[in-house]
Amino acid sequence: MEIKGTHTFSAPRDVVWDALMDPTVLAKALPGGEKLEKVDENRYKAAMHVRVGPVQGRFEGEVELTDIQPKERYRLRVSGQGTPGFVNGEGTLELQDTEDGGTLLQYAGEAQVGGRIASVGQRLLDSTARSLVRQGLQALEEQLQARLHPPEEAPAAEAEPAPANGGQAKAASATEGDATEGGDAQASAPSTSKDASTSTSSTSAGTGPSATRVAVQVARDVAQDLASDYIPPEKQERVFFFMLGALAMLLFTVLVRLVQRD
Incomplete structure (x- = not known):
């Protein structure tokens, strides 16, 4: 199976290179990715969930970077296996500056698959691979833009004017009232903070897009790719709405x- 193509990032080459060498960024851009851990210099342990047609499952393996030329290119080697079968691949990634200040990525490689996943057919494998690569590049683009344009911090709230004497007395009274109601509110505060901390930790531990979302997008891309054999891409949307309208009319007739x- 051959995989090759190009993609233009709206970011300088040094920013794109740093992202391609950052396992945290790559893990978040890996469709269906579950983990990407560094085990040695330029060698990582990876796990991802893949679905190709009726075959799906979890792959575990290694990713190794070789022939590294900073900010220009490197070679990528991938090996993995799981219940659906195995996959071994090798390819290159090259970066070039564009005239508008962006970065052109050129990628090319070959992969060999075996086991149940190879039984789905070459056409379905090719379409699924292109969809996964496209989703990964889009996710990487989003992370690059987040690095270049981080969200602005909310302005600090202006200090409220000091209350009058009456207001101070009222606030003091309210404080005393809260203190006499017992330690229930105080006891619940640490629990809330702990829950918030746990939520933040579990969110930050996430990696790539969820397997469900990836599978839905892959199915959509594969359907469009297979339909292009019979319907030109520019007419697929028109045909889709025509079929949808025809189905609606059929259902309406049946209901009538x-x-x-009766």
Whole structure:
């Protein structure tokens, strides 16, 4: 199976290179990725969930970077296996500056698959691979833009004017009232903070897009790719809405017949 193509990032080459060498960024851009851990210099342990047609499952393996020329290119070697079978691949990634200040990525490689995943057919494998690569590049682009344009911090709230004497007395009274209600509120505060901390930790531990979202996008891309053999891409949307309208009319006719029969 051959994989090759190009993609233009709206980011300088040094920023793109740093992202391609950052396992945290790559893990978040890996469709269906579950983990990407560094085990040695330029060698990582990876796990991802893949679905190709009716075959799906978890792959575990290694990713190794070789022939590294900073900010220009490197060679990528991938090996993995799981319940659906195995996959071994090798390819290169090259970066070039564009005239508008962006970065052109050129990628090319070959992969060999075996086991149940190889039984789905070459065309389905090729379409799924292109969809996964496209989703990964889009996710990487989003992370690059987040690095270049981080969200602005909310302005600090202006200090409220000091209350009058009456307001101070009222606030003091309210404070005393809260203190006499017992330690329930105080006891619940640490629990809330702990829950918030746990939520933040579990969120930050996430890696790539969820397997469900990836599978839905892959199915959509594969359907469009297979349909292009019979329907030109520019006419697929028109045909889709025509078929949807025809299906709606058919359902309406069936409902009318059922009502008339009753």
